[in-house]
Amino acid sequence: MKDIDKSFRKDTETEFPLREELKPRSVTAPDGQVIEIDPLQDYFCQEPPKVHKQSYFRIVEDFYNWARAHSLWILGFGTGCGAIEMRPLMTPRFDAYRYGIQWRPTPRQANLLVISGYLSVKTLKRAIRAYEQMPQPKYVVGLGSCTINGGMYWDSYNTIKRLDDYLPVDLYIAGCMPRPEALLAGFMDLKKLIRKGKAEGANKYAENFDWYKANQKSVIKDWDMPDYNW
């Protein structure tokens, strides 16, 4: 059962017009100079994501993948109830740092986006922006059954059901909620995927960019950002 059916589709142009502050306008500076401002064009890059090739030599790529696997930087971005299961990983009891897992405050420096539970449509918008700002290669982990099939929010009016329709998920951790041990085990599995060179979600996203955008736009009603947010 997909989210993208007729009942979800909205006529966004008329029902949700662009917010006033995002419309193109001309502003007069104090010194009399007139400046044309188009917020959606000026502040963002409009270029679609590219497919990045692997290194020419297998051994170099393997070495890089080894480094990527042992230096997972998670974006400190919590959605749903799973965000609370991530915090104990920093504490003495679980201590994820010993596996090279760290939390970074900005998407530019993170490699791993953990969608920690149900994702409301409003948060999906922010998750997409955060995901697109992360540098390649990047990984997405879906945490809990809400990201797999909607879980207990299956017939909710405002959450998405399958995360994989909107962002390329590398790994799911099942449960409601999975315990921190399950998270650690999941990260270990992700490391194995990265070592094997199978975690190429960012390239998958770039290849099927139109499909992902169409899915995203079909649920996000007030799409007031450019198609690609660098």
Place this chain on the structure above:
Amino acid sequence: MSFEWVQIAYAALTVFIVINYGLIMTAVVQKIGARVGGRYGIPVWQNYIDLVKNIALRSKISHGVMFYLGPVFRLTGGIGLLLFVPTIYGSVMHQNFAFAGDLILALYFVFFGTLGMALGAGESGHPHAAIGVSRGLAQVTAAELPLALAVFAISLQYQTLSITEIVAAQQGGLFNWTLFTNPIATLAAMFALVGTMMRAPFDVVVAPQEIPIGPPTEYHSAYLALMQTNRVLFPVAKTVIYMNLFFGGASNWGEFAVKVFAIYMVSVLVGVVHPRFRVEQSIRFFLKWGLPVGILAILVV
């Protein structure tokens, strides 16, 4: 100062050793912090992996020319600071490019990286970067005041501007160190050490929970790798100056490792027991406590 081409190879060797020392030392310090907190902590080689990982990232974006140059300036500040002071006293190989007026140049290089970073972070266009940079410049300026005064005090005391001669004057026993011959200047300089190490209580510049993480917010992949290199090199280079000026310098790498670690731990220990200052509090702190001690140091000399 005579110049020979082999000095360049020697200097590169010094930089290589110091970067590796810094990578391991900062990881060890983090590990100590983790063990105190009851955690196992990161592996000591984690910094190397992070560095390789950041270089290996595939996509890089730029915000302009200064965005490229910011980390380069920052690293230049660190390497310049290291290369113009003698790392190992009495060693031909690690004397670097020390010359008669290197004390003044070192004072300049301490500030150079911050200025470069200000330009680079300003170009990134992120509001958090701008806030971080303005905080950083204000705080570093205030923290440099006691250091500058302390440096003037000891150059008056030893009647020289050459770090090599200052180290030479401190040889021959523990009580010849500036720490004991001029404790007030040392105290004033320690204010600056704690203030510019980017550790609590003076780490409001990066403040990860408040302005995700200040000036480097937009930096990623290889840019970040350059800044990480500087992040391990610069504190060591700064500590080398302190070691030379106040703690008798080092005559071999073993002494270097122990002394740099001990001086670095001063800022760490201060950091773990004090909560973070707001920027106006820290500036007020330096003007109220650091500056009078610095002036007193000059008056006593």
